[in-house]
Every structure is written in structure tokens, then in C-alpha cells.
Amino acid sequence: MYLFLSVVLFQTPLTVGDQVTFSQSKELQLETQPGFALSLVVDQQGCDVVSRLYAGDLVLGTWDSSRGLIGPELIVYPNSDYRSLTLKTTVSQMRENGVYHIEWRSSDPINETHLRHFEFSKKLVEAEALHLVGDKTSLEQAMVLYTQIAQQASGPDFLYFHAVAENNLGHCLVLTGKFEEAEAHYQAGLLTFTELKDDWGIGRAHNNIGELAAQRGQMEQALEHLTQALSYRKKARDDEGIAGTLNNIAIIYARQGDYRKAMWQFKEALALPGLDDRLRASFLANLGFVQQALGLLKEASEAYRLAIQLQEGIQDQRGLAITLNNLAAIYRQLGYWDRAFETYTAARDKFILVGDRRGEGHAVLNLGILYTQHGEWVLAEAMQAKAAKILEEVGERSALVDVCANWGQSLAQLGQIEASTSTFAKARVLAEEADYLPGLCKIELLEAKARSTLDGPAAESGFQKCLNRARELGLRAMELEALYGLAGFQLKQGAQSMAREWSQQAVEMLDDLRIDVELGSARSHFLANHSAVFDLAIHCLDGLPAEERPLARLCMVERAKARSLADMLASYRREGLQGVPASIVEEEQALRDQIRILQGRLIRQGPDQRAKLQAQMSNLLIDHERVVGQIRHASAPFSQTFASPVFELPTDFLNSQTAVISYYLSEPQSYLLVWVDGRVHEFAIPGRQEIETLIQPITQMITKPVERQIPRLNALLHQLYQMILAPAQSELTGVSELVFALDGCLFQVPPSCLVLDSELEPQYLIEKVQVSIVPSIRSWLMIRQRPPVATQGLLAFANPFEAGPGTERVVAHSRERFGPLPFSEQEVADLPALYGKEAKIFSGPAATESVFYGQGPKNRIIHIASHAWVDPSDVGLSGILLAPDADSDGLLQVYEIMGLNLDAECIVLSACNTAGGHEIWGEGIVGFSHAFFYAGARSLLVSWWPVQDQATATLMHEFHRAYRLKPQIAQALRTACVKVRNQKETRHPFFWAAFTAMGDAIHN
The missing domain is CATH 1.20.58 (Methane Monooxygenase Hydroxylase; Chain G, domain 1)
Incomplete structure (x- = not known):
């Protein structure tokens, strides 16, 4: 616990022999004589004290102990001119009950010893300040000063300066990658501290030697020195030093693969009192690294976030570079490739700025790994070669293992088999010499991948060794890679039963890992980044008996679909802010x-x-x-933060008129899965690329209402029907409600406009059956389980603009311009006649975002007729335009929608492209629909493209008329679409097919 301190003036002048104790910053008057040297001791007992000696306003000297919060600092000042001086102490990091003592020991005639002592103390303060800045130039300047002190501070009176200078010089050399020179200076510092019998200094020197040994892969020697350091630092009551040594021991445990032990060691270090922000940030960054290795990405991200806040606050550029380098690895694991590249590059540039060659080598290595994961093998090999050169120069052996392992894989991919083999061999020797067990695990994995197409038995053995070692060490991410590798290998060998077993284990491991990722977009990207695991598992089901395969395949597809949305729905509760701090x-x-x-x-x-x-x-x-x-x-403390990974179809959910159509797009073939009348049927359909090729011209034509293109468009829509739905036609006899769970590019074309028959007058799917879409079957089940509690009727918003010319609005982030929508007011004008007193209509300046916040949670039906936009950079900034007022900006954005607590059975988003968003593998289109479902909506009406406001007004009028007669959303939309489609001027699908019912839209 730290206390806030104020400066207190101590009134009585101090004289030689006085001893005083304080717990606050002070100003002390010193009565002295010219020609005499003052010798004072400031002994810190649980605080950090910076002492400055003044003659009036002139600063004569500054002393800042490098001993942390415990220990003495000797102040010697040869006073040649002044009769009265002021000693000002500035206290920080004061622990509870912390104090410091000041003793004026002597005032003797000035001699050479006094002059040299003062000169060394000035140089040491200056050097340590430069050392803390940490960039290349500052480190070089600090080394010059440390070298001068080490060379000149000879004799018994100056041994302390010599020891500190040697030790600090060693640390500067480590930061610049000169390890052998650094060790010589560390050893010199240890000898001098030992001669002085200075426990604090001995502990510091042993710690630095141990840290350096660990960096060079000499783990036993490192632990020996660090154990001694811990003992001496405890004797010296050096809490900050104890924390630093615990941190270094934890790093060794992490390198040896004992991540759990390392994590608790870091936490023990963080719990110690007296840590300054620099140390605390360093420990948090290291803790994050260990949590990341264990697959605890949510905890790791939080640790990095806190570390970065501290490092930016104290401008610790080197520490910030290390944390950014680690954070980029999380972005890489989550599949945020651009963000990972930018962050690795920023880390590399900061390492170069501060002259940290070792750090630069690590960042370059990671950029190479990023290129590897993208399959850019030439760039990857170049980066790995560069990283190897840097890390070999600085003697960083553990990281050199990682470089050689990745380099070996890149060389194999480039066909340089002999070079690849020798590089893997070198990596193995280095890892064994350094006792770097995670490194051996990585070598086994990457070499198995490299050999998988050349030497089957060796590849299988490598994957198995990696799996066993990963399980021993608790490396869950590596275990997942090994399971995936074994499954793929067995499938290639035709051993389908073994392949299914390994792939099932891989899926279960992936599910375990994803739960440890922060709920929301990070979890979505994590799963998308590991889509190959599910893809392999789905294909491995080919060997099952025909009667078991369709159900097993659908359940596995569902295990991959809209998982993050299902997790968010699992955490949904109606308690609002009740119980929230x-x-x-x-x-x-x-x-x-x-x-x-x-x-x-x-x-x-x-x-x-x-x-x-x-x-x-x-x-x-x-x-x-x-x-x-x-x-x-x-x-809701009892709420879940994830949905059960295992999915089972309910037996009594569908009626005999309803069928669910689920798709999984892949290569070389995709799957059409039909759940109807209590059974699941599967059909092989063309691969993803073939479907995408057909869909591309459809999306271009359907969003432009060109009359002469209708025949060509209908022919393509019929071709798409034949490709993706006709194979199941025999199973859909008597079905009047189709619920689609789409995948990939199928989100670009509404199923309602598929053409069943292209001869003469085409028949569209929606003319035959009701059509709705669900993100997944699982999410549909969860949405339907929500009991309605809203008591009020309809709430509508339209045309949120001032009347008159010049009322355009610009959305700040996207810079899009939006103008008035006069037909949107017509769209809602007759709603009071349909809904009576239950209808509340807000248009023009009255259609504010504040009204939506206040009224939205109380209404069963919400209708918004306005503009919408999808932000290309971040889906959270996508929004719907409402009117601004004193309390809101009039932009109802996705990130805000997710924080709402709605209870609507139907939300109509009568605006452009409200079905749009960002496509993420497995999740589908993430945007308005996910946000509103998370907020509490049970069904939505959304648009697939920019709509025409007059035709939309007609369609919405027909929808509400039909819905008021029979409150079934999909049926009401079908009625409205057919009426608009039957009018000559709006028969093009552009006018009537844009809107789709999503969610629980067939429930009455």
C-alpha cells in the first residue's frame, strides 16, 4: 500500500551528529562551513528517496539510491563556498509504515577523497539516468560513463562505485547483445561486492549472471546463480530484487516447459510489495507470455493490456517492445493477420530504436512465423535467415532453436530438403544443450509437417513424439497441432477410423482452448483461425456407415457454426444492470x-x-x-460464458411442415444437410470455388434492377437452385417452411429468390414456401427458449431528418453522406391504423436515439425505417441513423446495440444492407443480426442490399397488414414479397427479395 505524500519543511537546522527519521518529503536546513565536506547517510526503510542539495535555488548535487526501497545511500559533498545549505528529499513508493533515516555523520576539511567521491556519485547518477532511457544512443553514453567510473574508482574508499559501475556496464552490454563482454563485467562486479560483504550487491550480481546464463541456454548454471541471488536478496531485505529474481526463475521454468510453475512464480513476484511500474509491467508481460503458452488467451490479453498501460505511462520503450512482441503473437493465434503484422513491426522498430539486438531478432523471427502461416515461404525463409544471423551474433540460444525449427520447415517447402534436414538437426542440438523442452516439441512438430509428404513413418513418429511431449509439458496449442497432424496423416493413409479418432480429439482440444479466449469477436477469430481442424473432422466422417453419417455430419457442422453467437446467447439474462458494480x-x-x-x-x-x-x-x-x-x-453470476460444445438435435422441435437446410462449403465437395420429419439426409454438392463462381454474376445482377437482365438472372438463379437445393427435392415433399443455415458465399444470395422452374414464367422459392434464415440450429433453439415479457406494442422510427433543404448528415467515422427518406414516413404512416393505441411513431427530429434507448426495451415490435451503413474497418462501428439530441449523437451503432437489453419478438430494420457485416468463418455474417440477437431480439427483418425506398414502403405496408392478421414473421414476409413481385414495375428480385426473416421467424 502506498501513501500520498506532501513536502514538509523541517524548521530546526541540522548539525553534525544529528539523526532524524521521517515518512514524508522534507526540506532540511544544514549549517556548515566553507572548505568542509559534508557526509550524510540517507537510510531507506520501505520507500524510495531522491535527495538534492541546494544553495538557494542552485542545485549542487543529486543522489538517487539504486538499492530499491531498502538500504543506505551515502551523500558526500565538498562544500567550498556556502555557510547554509538545504537538503530536499522527495519520497515516492512509500509503503505502509515506511520511513527513512538521515544521519549527518561528519564535516571534515575537504580532501581528494571527498572530491573523487562526489565526482563518481555525479557520474553514476547521470549514467543511470541514461541507462533508464534505454535507446541505443543513451546506452552508449551510459557505457562511456560506467567505464570511466570502473577504471578510475580504485582504492578501498571507492570500491562501491567500482562494483556498481561494472554491474551496470554488464547490463548495458546485454541490452546491446554483447553477452561475453557482459559476463566479464558482471563477474568483476560480483568480486568487488563480495570484497565489500555487500549482500545487496552480491544478490544483484548473481541475479544478473543467472539471467545472462538463461539467455545463453545454460539453465542449470542460471538456476544456481539465481538461487544464490534469492538468498542474498532476502538477507538484504531487497523486496524489489527478490521480485526480480523470482521473475527470472519463472522465465527458466517457462523455457523448460513447466508453465504452471512459472505462472505461480510470476504471480508470487507480482504480489510482493514495493514494485515500481517498470518492474510490475515487466512481470505482467512475462505472466501474459506464460498464460498465452497455456492457451489462456483472455488472461494473457488482460496482462498485456495492463503492462502496456504502465509502460506507456513511464515511457519504457524497451519494455513496451517486448510486450508488443508478445501481444502480436495473440493476434496471430486469433487470426488478426494485419494487426499481428503491424504489432510485430512496431515491436521490431522499437527494439532497433533502443539498440536491443536480441529483441530485434525475436521480432524478426516472429514476422517469419507469420509469413509461414500465410504460406509465403520465400519471405518466411528470408526473415528466418535474418533472425538466425542476429540471434547467433548475440548468443541467444533458446530463440535460435525456434528460428532453426521454422527455418527448416521453410526450406523443406521450398524444396531444399538437404538444407532443411541439417537445419532441423542444428535446432535439435541447440535445444538439447539448452535443455529447452518446448523447443524440442516445436522441432518435432515442424519436422513432422515438413516430412509428411516425403517420409510417412517419420512424419507419424514426429507427430506422436510432439503429442506426448506437449501433454507432458501442458502445451495445449502444440497438442492441438499434433492431433491435427496425426488426423491428416491417417486420412491420407486411408485409415479413416484412426483419422476420425484423432480429429475428434483435436476438435475437443480446440473447444477447450476457445473457452479461454475472451467472449466475443476474439473468440470468433480464434475459431476461424483454426477452421482447418473442423474441416478435417467433417471430412473424416466419410468412413462412417451411411445410416450414421448424416446426423454425425450435421452435429459436427453445428459444432462449427455461429459458436460465438451461441456463447453470447448463453450469457444472456434479463436482469439488466441489477447487481452490476x-x-x-x-x-x-x-x-x-x-x-x-x-x-x-x-x-x-x-x-x-x-x-x-x-x-x-x-x-x-x-x-x-x-x-x-x-x-x-x-x-447474472450464474450465467454461462459459453454454450456446450457438444450439439444434439432435439426430437420434438420441428413440425411436419418444417425442414432445416444446412450447408457446409468446403473442397473438393460441399455438403447439403436436410433435417426433416425427425431424420437427417445428406447430399454432396459442388465445392466452394464452383459455387462462388456461379454466385459472383448473380450478386452483380440482383442488386441492379435492369429489366432486360431478368431472364439471364433467373437462369442463373435456377442453376444455383439445381446446384444447392434440388438434390434434396424428394425429401421436401409436403414441406411449407424452409429454415436455412447458410455458409460462406451463400450469404450473398437470399434463398427466397432461388428459381425452381425457369421455363416460361419462373417460380421463385418464396412463392412456394415460407423462407427464413438462422445463424445455426443451435442459436435458433436458444433464441426460441427466451420467454417474451415485453408488455407494449409497436415502436417505429422513420426519416430522422430536419424538414427542409440542406439537411444531409455525414457519419463521422465512415464519412458517408445521408439525405432524407420521405417514403420512410409513408412506410410507417398507416401503422397506427393497424396496431391502434399500441403503436408509437417517431419521425423527423423526434426519432432520436435517446427515445430508442428509453422505449425500445418495452416493446414487442420495433420498426426502424432509416439509413444504415456497414463500416469496412470494424463491424462495431456499423450503425443505423437516428436523430441526435442533447444526450446522443443519433448513431445507433453495433457496439452500442450489444449493450442493450431488448425483448422484441420482431425487429424490422428497413434500411440498406442490414443483413451485411463482416464474414467470419463459422460465424457467418457478423453485424446487426448478431448484435440484435445478443441484445434480446427473437426475430429480425433485414436487407441484403441497398433498397429502393418507395418499393420498400409498399413491401413493409403489406408485411404489417399480414403480420397483424397472423403474427408469423416468415409467412407475413412471404405474403408481402409475392404481392410486390406480382406488380409489373417491381417484378425484378431487386425490389422484393432484399428482405429476409432471421431468427425464430416461423414461430407463431
Whole structure:
């Protein structure tokens, strides 16, 4: 616990022999004589004291102990001119009950010893300040000063300066990658501290020698020195030093693969009192690294976030580079490739700035790994060669193992088999010499991958060795890779039963890992980044008996679909903010305010500044998503943060008129899965690429209402029907309701406009049956389970613009311009006649975002007729335009929608492209629909493309008329679409097929 301190003036002048004790910053008057040297001791007992000696306003000297919060600092000042001096002490990091003692030991005539002592202390303070800056130039300047002190501070009176200078010089050399020179200076410092019998210094020297040995892969020697360091630091009561040594021991455990032990060691270090921000940030970054290795990505991200906040606050550029380098690895694991590349590059540039060659080598290695995962083998090999050169120069053996392992894989992919084999062999020797067990695991995995096409038995053996070692070490991410490798190998060998077994284990491991990722977009990207695991598992089911295969395949497909949405739905509760700590609510509001302010700034900036601000915006949105998740969890402590990974079809969910059509797109073939009348049927359909090729011209033609293109468009829609739905036609006899769970490019074409018969007058699917879409069967089941509680009727918003000319609005972040929508008011004008007193209509300036927040949660039906936009950079910034007022900006954005607590059985989003968003593998289209389902909606009406407002007004009028007669959303939409399609001027699918019912739309 630290206390806030104020400066207190000590009134009585100090004289020789006085001893005083304080717990606050002080100003002390010293009565002295010219020609005499003052010798004072400031003994810190649980605080950090910086002492400055003044003559009036002139600073004569500064002393800042490098001993942490415990220990003495000797102040010697040869006073040749002054009769009265002031000693000012500035106290920080004061522990509870911490104090410091000042003793004026002597005042003797000035001699050469006094002069040299003062000169060394000045140089040491200057050198340590440069050392802390940490960039290349500052380190070089610090080394010059340390070298001068080490060479000149001879004799018994100056041994302390000599020892500290040697030790600090060694550390500077480590930072610049000169390990052998560094060890010589560390040893010299240890000898001198030992001669002085200085426990603090001996502990520090042993710690530095141990840390250096670990970096060079000499783990036993490192632990020996660090154990001695811990003993001496405890004797010296050097809590900060104890924490540093515990941190270094934890790093060794991590390198040896004992991540659990390392994690608890880091946590023990973090719990010690007296840590400054630099150390605390370093420990947090290391803790994050270990949590990341264990697959605890959510905890790791939080540790890195806290570390970066501290490092930016104290401008610790080297520490920030290390943390960014580690954070980029999480982005890589989650599949945020661009963000990973930018962060690795930023880390590399910071390492270069501070002259840290070792750090630069690590960042270059990681850039090479990123290129490897992208399959850019030439760039990967170049980066790995560069990293190997740097790390070999600085003697960083553990990292050199990682470089050679990745380099060996790249060489194999480039056909350089002999070079690959020798590089893997070198990596293995280095790993065994350094006792680097995770490195051996990585070598076994990458060499098995490299050999998988050349030497089957060797590849299988490598994967198995990697699996066994990963399980021993608790390396779950590596275990997943080995399981996937074994499954793929067995499938190639035709051993389908073994392949299914391994692939099932891989899917289960992947599910275990994803639960440890932060709920929301990070979890979605994590699963998408590992899509190959599910793809392999789905194909491995080919060998099952025909009667078992369709159900097994559908359940596995469902295990891959809309999982993050299902997790969010599992955490949904109606308690609102009940039980949520005020601090979390305030944090959410503060983040919303920051996002709005930043959006306003973005519109005024040029391209360079916009790029920086957009990066800030991305971080704010991630933080907001995290806090919204905390609010949901805090409002219902019993709620889950994930849905059960295993999916089973319910036996009594569908009636005899309903069929579910689920797709899984893959190569070389895709799957059409039909659940109808209590059974599942499967059909092989063309691969993803063939379907995409057909869909591309359809999307271009369907969004442009060119009359003469209708025959060509209908022919393509019929061809698509034949490709993706006709194979199941015999199973759909008597079905009147089709519920689609789409995949991939199929999200680009509404199923309602598939053409069943292209001869003469075409028949569209929606003319025959009701059509709705669900993100997945699992999410549909979860949405239907929500009991309706809203008591009010319909709430509608339209044309949120001032009357008159010049009322266009610009959305700050996207810079899009939007003008009035006069037909949208016509769209809602007759709703009071249909719904009576239950209808509340807000249009023009009255259609505010504040009204939506206040009224939305109370209404069963919400209708918004306005503009919408999908933000290309971050889906969280996509939004729907409402009117601004004193309390809101009039932009109802996705990140805000996710924080709402709605209870609507139907939300109509009568705006452009509200079915749009960002496509993420497995999740489908993430945007407005996911946000509104998370917020509490049971069904939605959304649009697939920019709609024409007059035709939309007609369609919505017909929809509400039909819905009022029979409240079934899919049926009401079918009625409206058929009526608009039957009018000559709006027969093109552009006018009537844009809107689709999503969610529980067939439920009455």
C-alpha cells in the first residue's frame, strides 16, 4: 500500500551528529562551513528517496539510491563556498509504515577523497539516468560513463562505485547483445561486492549472471546463480530484487516447459510489495507470455493490456517492445493477420530504436512465423535467415532453436530438403544443450509437417513424439497441432477410423482452448483461425456407415457454426444492470464517450492521422466489448460464458411442415444437410470455388434492377437452385417452411429468390414456401427458449431528418453522406391504423436515439425505417441513423446495440444492407443480426442490399397488414414479397427479395 505524500519543511537546522527519521518529503536546513565536506547517510526503510542539495535555488548535487526501497545511500559533498545549505528529499513508493533515516555523520576539511567521491556519485547518477532511457544512443553514453567510473574508482574508499559501475556496464552490454563482454563485467562486479560483504550487491550480481546464463541456454548454471541471488536478496531485505529474481526463475521454468510453475512464480513476484511500474509491467508481460503458452488467451490479453498501460505511462520503450512482441503473437493465434503484422513491426522498430539486438531478432523471427502461416515461404525463409544471423551474433540460444525449427520447415517447402534436414538437426542440438523442452516439441512438430509428404513413418513418429511431449509439458496449442497432424496423416493413409479418432480429439482440444479466449469477436477469430481442424473432422466422417453419417455430419457442422453467437446467447439474462458494480457501468459509459469523441476527430483528419486514430478506435472497441461481457456476467453470476460444445438435435422441435437446410462449403465437395420429419439426409454438392463462381454474376445482377437482365438472372438463379437445393427435392415433399443455415458465399444470395422452374414464367422459392434464415440450429433453439415479457406494442422510427433543404448528415467515422427518406414516413404512416393505441411513431427530429434507448426495451415490435451503413474497418462501428439530441449523437451503432437489453419478438430494420457485416468463418455474417440477437431480439427483418425506398414502403405496408392478421414473421414476409413481385414495375428480385426473416421467424 502506498501513501500520498506532501513536502514538509523541517524548521530546526541540522548539525553534525544529528539523526532524524521521517515518512514524508522534507526540506532540511544544514549549517556548515566553507572548505568542509559534508557526509550524510540517507537510510531507506520501505520507500524510495531522491535527495538534492541546494544553495538557494542552485542545485549542487543529486543522489538517487539504486538499492530499491531498502538500504543506505551515502551523500558526500565538498562544500567550498556556502555557510547554509538545504537538503530536499522527495519520497515516492512509500509503503505502509515506511520511513527513512538521515544521519549527518561528519564535516571534515575537504580532501581528494571527498572530491573523487562526489565526482563518481555525479557520474553514476547521470549514467543511470541514461541507462533508464534505454535507446541505443543513451546506452552508449551510459557505457562511456560506467567505464570511466570502473577504471578510475580504485582504492578501498571507492570500491562501491567500482562494483556498481561494472554491474551496470554488464547490463548495458546485454541490452546491446554483447553477452561475453557482459559476463566479464558482471563477474568483476560480483568480486568487488563480495570484497565489500555487500549482500545487496552480491544478490544483484548473481541475479544478473543467472539471467545472462538463461539467455545463453545454460539453465542449470542460471538456476544456481539465481538461487544464490534469492538468498542474498532476502538477507538484504531487497523486496524489489527478490521480485526480480523470482521473475527470472519463472522465465527458466517457462523455457523448460513447466508453465504452471512459472505462472505461480510470476504471480508470487507480482504480489510482493514495493514494485515500481517498470518492474510490475515487466512481470505482467512475462505472466501474459506464460498464460498465452497455456492457451489462456483472455488472461494473457488482460496482462498485456495492463503492462502496456504502465509502460506507456513511464515511457519504457524497451519494455513496451517486448510486450508488443508478445501481444502480436495473440493476434496471430486469433487470426488478426494485419494487426499481428503491424504489432510485430512496431515491436521490431522499437527494439532497433533502443539498440536491443536480441529483441530485434525475436521480432524478426516472429514476422517469419507469420509469413509461414500465410504460406509465403520465400519471405518466411528470408526473415528466418535474418533472425538466425542476429540471434547467433548475440548468443541467444533458446530463440535460435525456434528460428532453426521454422527455418527448416521453410526450406523443406521450398524444396531444399538437404538444407532443411541439417537445419532441423542444428535446432535439435541447440535445444538439447539448452535443455529447452518446448523447443524440442516445436522441432518435432515442424519436422513432422515438413516430412509428411516425403517420409510417412517419420512424419507419424514426429507427430506422436510432439503429442506426448506437449501433454507432458501442458502445451495445449502444440497438442492441438499434433492431433491435427496425426488426423491428416491417417486420412491420407486411408485409415479413416484412426483419422476420425484423432480429429475428434483435436476438435475437443480446440473447444477447450476457445473457452479461454475472451467472449466475443476474439473468440470468433480464434475459431476461424483454426477452421482447418473442423474441416478435417467433417471430412473424416466419410468412413462412417451411411445410416450414421448424416446426423454425425450435421452435429459436427453445428459444432462449427455461429459458436460465438451461441456463447453470447448463453450469457444472456434479463436482469439488466441489477447487481452490476457501479465501476463497470461507469467504465462502459466512459468507453462509449471516448468512442464518440474519437469518431468526431476522425472526420477532420488526413490519411496518416486517420490510420493512427483508427488503431486507437479498434482498441477502444475491444475494451468496450470486454466490459459489456463483464456487465452481462455480473448481472447474472450464474450465467454461462459459453454454450456446450457438444450439439444434439432435439426430437420434438420441428413440425411436419418444417425442414432445416444446412450447408457446409468446403473442397473438393460441399455438403447439403436436410433435417426433416425427425431424420437427417445428406447430399454432396459442388465445392466452394464452383459455387462462388456461379454466385459472383448473380450478386452483380440482383442488386441492379435492369429489366432486360431478368431472364439471364433467373437462369442463373435456377442453376444455383439445381446446384444447392434440388438434390434434396424428394425429401421436401409436403414441406411449407424452409429454415436455412447458410455458409460462406451463400450469404450473398437470399434463398427466397432461388428459381425452381425457369421455363416460361419462373417460380421463385418464396412463392412456394415460407423462407427464413438462422445463424445455426443451435442459436435458433436458444433464441426460441427466451420467454417474451415485453408488455407494449409497436415502436417505429422513420426519416430522422430536419424538414427542409440542406439537411444531409455525414457519419463521422465512415464519412458517408445521408439525405432524407420521405417514403420512410409513408412506410410507417398507416401503422397506427393497424396496431391502434399500441403503436408509437417517431419521425423527423423526434426519432432520436435517446427515445430508442428509453422505449425500445418495452416493446414487442420495433420498426426502424432509416439509413444504415456497414463500416469496412470494424463491424462495431456499423450503425443505423437516428436523430441526435442533447444526450446522443443519433448513431445507433453495433457496439452500442450489444449493450442493450431488448425483448422484441420482431425487429424490422428497413434500411440498406442490414443483413451485411463482416464474414467470419463459422460465424457467418457478423453485424446487426448478431448484435440484435445478443441484445434480446427473437426475430429480425433485414436487407441484403441497398433498397429502393418507395418499393420498400409498399413491401413493409403489406408485411404489417399480414403480420397483424397472423403474427408469423416468415409467412407475413412471404405474403408481402409475392404481392410486390406480382406488380409489373417491381417484378425484378431487386425490389422484393432484399428482405429476409432471421431468427425464430416461423414461430407463431
